[in-house]
Amino acid sequence: xxxxxxxxxxxxxxxxxxxxxxxxxxxxxxxxxxxxxxxxxxxxxxxxxxxxxxxxxxxxxxxxxxxxxxxxxxxxxxxxxxxxxxxxxxxxxxxxxxxxxxxxxxxxxxxxxxxxxxxxxx
Amino acid sequence: xxxxxxxxxxxxxxxxxxxxxxxxxxxxxxxxxxxxxxxxxxxxxxxxxxxxxxxxxxxxxxxxxxxxxxxxxxxxxxxxxxxxxxxxxxxxxxxxxxxxxxxxxxxxxxxxxxxxxxxxxxxxxxxxxxxxxxxxxxxxxxxxxxxxxxxxxxxxxxxxxxxxxxxxxxxxxxxxxxxxxxxxxxxxxxxxxxxxxxxxxxxxxxxxxxxxxxxxxxxxxxxxxxxxxxxxxxxxxxxxxxxxxxxxxxxxxxxxxxxxxxxxxxxxxxxxxxxxxxxxxxxxxxxxxxxxxxxxxxxxxxxxxxxxxxxxxxxxxxxxxxxxxxxxxxxxxxxxxxxxxxxxxxxxxxxxxxxxxxxxxxxxxxxxxxxxxxxxxxxxxxxxxxxxxxxxxxxxxxxxxxxxxxxxxxxxxxxxxxxxxxxxxxxxxxxxxxxxxxxxxxxxxxxxxxxxxxxxxxxxxxxxxxxxxxxxxxxxxxxxxxxxxxxxxxxxxxxxxxxxxxxxxxxxxxxxxxxxxxxxxxxxxxxxxxxxxxxxxxxxxxxxxxxxxxxxxxxxxxxxxxxxxxxx
Numbered sequence: 001x002x003x004x005x006x007x008x009x010x011x012x013x014x015x016x017x018x019x020x021x022x023x024x025x026x027x028x029x030x031x032x033x034x035x036x037x038x039x040x041x042x043x044x045x046x047x048x049x050x051x052x053x054x055x056x057x058x059x060x061x062x063x064x065x066x067x068x069x070x071x072x073x074x075x076x077x078x079x080x081x082x083x084x085x086x087x088x089x090x091x092x093x094x095x096x097x098x099x100x101x102x103x104x105x106x107x108x109x110x111x112x113x114x115x116x117x118x119x120x121x122x
Numbered sequence: 123x124x125x126x127x128x129x130x131x132x133x134x135x136x137x138x139x140x141x142x143x144x145x146x147x148x149x150x151x152x153x154x155x156x157x158x159x160x161x162x163x164x165x166x167x168x169x170x171x172x173x174x175x176x177x178x179x180x181x182x183x184x185x186x187x188x189x190x191x192x193x194x195x196x197x198x199x200x201x202x203x204x205x206x207x208x209x210x211x212x213x214x215x216x217x218x219x220x221x222x223x224x225x226x227x228x229x230x231x232x233x234x235x236x237x238x239x240x241x242x243x244x245x246x247x248x249x250x251x252x253x254x255x256x257x258x259x260x261x262x263x264x265x266x267x268x269x270x271x272x273x274x275x276x277x278x279x280x281x282x283x284x285x286x287x288x289x290x291x292x293x294x295x296x297x298x299x300x301x302x303x304x305x306x307x308x309x310x311x312x313x314x315x316x317x318x319x320x321x322x323x324x325x326x327x328x329x330x331x332x333x334x335x336x337x338x339x340x341x342x343x344x345x346x347x348x349x350x351x352x353x354x355x356x357x358x359x360x361x362x363x364x365x366x367x368x369x370x371x372x373x374x375x376x377x378x379x380x381x382x383x384x385x386x387x388x389x390x391x392x393x394x395x396x397x398x399x400x401x402x403x404x405x406x407x408x409x410x411x412x413x414x415x416x417x418x419x420x421x422x423x424x425x426x427x428x429x430x431x432x433x434x435x436x437x438x439x440x441x442x443x444x445x446x447x448x449x450x451x452x453x454x455x456x457x458x459x460x461x462x463x464x465x466x467x468x469x470x471x472x473x474x475x476x477x478x479x480x481x482x483x484x485x486x487x488x489x490x491x492x493x494x495x496x497x498x499x500x501x502x503x504x505x506x507x508x509x510x511x512x513x514x515x516x517x518x519x520x521x522x523x524x525x526x527x528x529x530x531x532x533x534x535x536x537x538x539x540x541x542x543x544x545x546x547x548x549x550x551x552x553x554x555x556x557x558x559x560x561x562x563x564x565x566x567x568x569x570x571x572x573x574x575x576x577x578x579x580x581x582x583x584x585x586x587x588x589x590x591x592x593x594x595x596x597x598x599x600x601x602x603x604x605x606x607x608x609x610x611x612x613x614x615x616x617x618x619x620x621x622x623x624x625x626x627x628x629x630x631x632x633x634x635x636x637x638x639x640x641x642x643x644x645x646x647x648x649x650x651x652x653x654x655x656x657x658x659x660x661x662x663x664x665x666x667x668x669x670x671x672x673x674x675x676x677x678x679x680x681x682x683x684x685x686x687x688x689x690x
Contacts, residue, residue: 016213088265105209
């Protein structure tokens with residue numbers, strides 16, 4: 001259905017989410033850190049980016065800022081994946097330019113709804 | 123005997139008596155001297171002991187603070203460490219459930235559901251335990267925001283629906299039409315409601331669970347009143363007492379049959395109180411229970427977590443706290459209460475002055491960075507009021523470049539050592555295009571003035587100097603400069619006063635002022651501030667240790683000295 005880029009440094013989380021999204025019919029690409037995530041977004045032009053916020057090399061907030069600042073990647077929607085519903089994390093994600101956020105642990109249905117909303121926008 | 127012989131004998135007797143008296147006097151003097159020497163030695167020993175003891179106590183205190191910080195770090199990392207593998211257990215069991223469905227292997231479902239269920243249950247327990255740990259360590263924060271109450275309720279209802287349905291219960295929601303927007307901690311309100319609703323779902327079978335929401339108007343913001351009632355197993359009066367205490371679930375059989383940690387309600391009540399409200403319960407055994415939560419619609423400004431005041435005999439002192447931000451006020455209040463200080467809080471200039479006069483605190487902590495609080499005005503008011511001027515004041519300020527400047531109404535802020543290029547660029551930017559390049563340097567240090575003058579003259583600036591605040595005002599009166607470079611820490615009339623005078627004068631108000639301070643306050647500057655019965659702490663960067671130490675020092679200094687420097 002859509003090309004999704006998942007930027008997540010934890011191996012298990014990456015495996016779980018990419019498998020479940022693939023099963024939903026999406027094409028899933030993965031990046032292991034923030035810098036890699038920015039590069040891949042620019043080169044692969046996914047329809048949506050799922051960005052874990054705490055990443056090595058470049059953190060999720062900075063990666064988001066860069067993607068939103070570049071004209072080539074500005075329009076690609078980004079969903080921040082933040083840990084444990086800390087309200088402050090949520091604000092920070094939106095302030096960095098994320099289009100939406102979701103909290104871990106991931107509830108697939110909830111995440112899918114948010115993804116659908118952004119994919120059918122524009 | 124002749125008269126002469128009689129007189130001679132008397133004289134001799136007198137001489138001998140006098141000599142004896144002198145001997146006694148000498149002996150007494152020596153005794154006094156030796157006693158004094160011994161006293162001096164004892165005094166020295168005592169001072170040495172006190173010094174040692176103080177060092178030991180300081181070390182113990184520092185150790186306690188370190189332990190507290192370590193606890194925070196532990197909680198944060200434990201939180202992450204515990205949740206990560208659990209998320210994997212839950213996540214993979216869900217993947218397997220999906221794949222079992224794909225492979226049409228329904229017989230695998232129940233086992234996988236059990237794994238997933240146990241994982242989720244464990245996650246709930248861990249979250250509860252971590253919350254309680256955070257609360258007890260005093261590290262639970264509030265995050266205030268505006269949110270739509272009805273939206274929150276529908277979100278909560280949707281989340282709890284499957285749990286309620288699991289025991290074949292019926293769920294009813296009755297909300298007032300005009301619940302509006304609330305200003306509070308949304309995440310905590312959600313957690314409170316979910317806790318009560320999931321309890322209701324857990325303890326009710328084939329019954330009815332009802333959620334109601336009202337907003338009775340009482341004061342600004344009104345109140346939010348939620349009730350969660352069920353037709354479940356209910357509680358006996360014995361079970362109700364201690365219901366909200368941590369670790370005392372109604373009784374052991376409950377735990378065995380229904381699970382849970384016995385922590386949820388303790389957390390719920392703590393959260394309600396943090397938000398300025400409370401929770402109550404009525405119940406009838408075998409019939410059901412009703413929990414009522416009341417929370418202010420708009421978080422009350424001067425609210426603080428209820429910290430018990432130390433008992434009368436143990437009070438180390440009273441501290442008046444003038445801080446607008448909840449999180450800071452709470453953290454400070456707690457740190458000080460733990461040290462035995464009684465806290466009085468104010469959030470406005472009027473309250474501040476009134477409370478300072480009424481309570482005569484031993485120290486005042488004043489946030490000068492918050493625009494709503496106008497700390498500088500309050501400071502000025504305090505220092506010029508005959509009743510309270512001698513109460514020591516601790517300023518909390520962010521000594522970062524921008525904040526300091528703007529807090530003082532300065533156009534810009536430079537830190538020493540001054541980079542000449544930066545200075546010139548800044549001056550050029552700050553002065554208006556038409557004005558002649560005329561700058562007034564105000565600094566009591568000759569060397570600083572020389573350096574600045576040389577730099578500026580080379581770039582064709584006309585330079586005037588003032589070595590004090592008073593001179594600065596004289597120079598200003600003579601002619602209005604295009605820019606003023608102002609040192610903050612000057613003896614006599616200081617930079618703060620000059621700035622205030624400049625801001626209040628119609629002709630001078632628009633002169634761009636660049637204030638100059640050291641990046642980190644030098645010992646001299648700290649001494650200067652302390653001499654003005656002030657201590658300055660960097661917001662965010664300060665540690666509780668420093669604050670507590672400062673308060674203690676202030677209180678002790680105020681108690682021991684009888685005279686204080688009179689404000690000029």
